[in-house]
Amino acid sequence: MKDFLKRYAKLALGRPFTPGVLSILVTSLCDMRCTHCFFTEELDDGPRKKLQMTTREIEKISETLGGNLGVLILAGGEPFIRKDLPEIARAFYKNNGLESLYITSNGQIQQRIPPDVRRIFAECPDLKVTVALGIDGLKEQHDKIRRKPGSWDIVIDTVHRLQAMKSEFPLLDVQTCTCFMNSNQDTIFDWYEFLKKELKPDKVNFNYIRPPASDLKELEIDTARYARLSAMIAEDSRRGALKNHYAGDSGFFKAALDIHMHSVIARTQETQRAQLTCYAGTAGGVIYDEGTVSSCEILGPVGNLRDFDWNFQKLWFSPAMQARRKQAADGCFCTHEPNCYYPSLPFNPKHLIQIKLLEREMKSAWKAMDRAVS
Secondary structure, three states, X not given: OOOHHHHHHHHHOOOOOXXXXXXXXXXXXXXXXXXXXXXXXXXXXXXXXXXXXXXXXXXXXXXXXXXXXXXEEXXXXXXXXXXXXXXXXXXXXXXXXXXXXXXXXXXXXXXXXXXXXXXXHHHOOOOEEEEEEEOOOOHHHHHHHHOOOOHXXXXXXXXXXXXXXXXXXXXXXXXXXXXXXXXOHHHHHHHHHHHHHHHOOOEEEXXXXXXXXOOHHHHOOOHHHHHHHHHHHHHHHHHOOOOOOOOOOOHHHHHHHHHHHHHHHHHXXXXXXXOOOOOEOOOEEEEOOOOEEEOOOOOOOOEEHHHHOOOHHHHHOOHHHHHHHHHHHOOOOOOOXXXXXXXXXXXXXXXXXXXXXXXXXXXXXXXXXXXXXX
């Protein structure tokens, strides 16, 4: 990641810096009402929809972000409901040297997803682009969780359509993202086998459900089963038993970070104690669809960019955000991947060492696989 050593030096000196991982929930609109959704109240908030950030307001955020941006996560709602994702990507690519774009999607809006991915590469030819499609199990289970009959067939077809584009766009990663919850935990290993042997995405992701949820029963999960699944994925990745990494030079490092992250989350749940220093509000942050900013999606908003004339640095370096940074680093813990673990783990030396060792194992296994095939 660009500027990583500079950010590390600032951290050591106790100086804040602009985030290397930024999540933007670009819309509160969605065509699904999933049982595990943490955003349900916002999806049904009519007045909120009128406050959705415009393209120009997001461009202003990019212009005032400062520093290079390693990873931009576009989420929602359903991001592809917006028509301007390529323009948003271009702004951060041009103004912030964006390296990787990660878009979450339920995969239903097929008339827009492949064309928009194509447009993003036209605007940002060197950008690494990941489309992570939310699939929560095999057909019957997925459709029940998503409360939309036929949605599994559509998202699987979207996976295949995007996979067919990879020969033209080698920096495109087609990934799956499964929420580990009560409804699918009993069959989660069957689903993992299907992913590994049938669908074969570039990378599999299993996210630990977090509150709130539309159906509170989804929060009742077997942590030991989650830990076993995490260990299984880690072992398969070490042996090269599945392709489980990103495109680009840092692809194995990012994947190793993800895999190690799940073991840390399992340990956090087991002990109910922080297993790392959280740098949410420093290395990572989140912006909501109507302009509010927070260190993470677990704690409440710190301020709204509307009150700062869309100047990101003014809000990010404000006394309120400085107080939040202290709160996050002072033993705060959760299971939320993109705002806590993903940006924080590289800045925790003992975890960074383990990630680098796993990265080396994964690289060696994949090279051995390539040699065997050739």
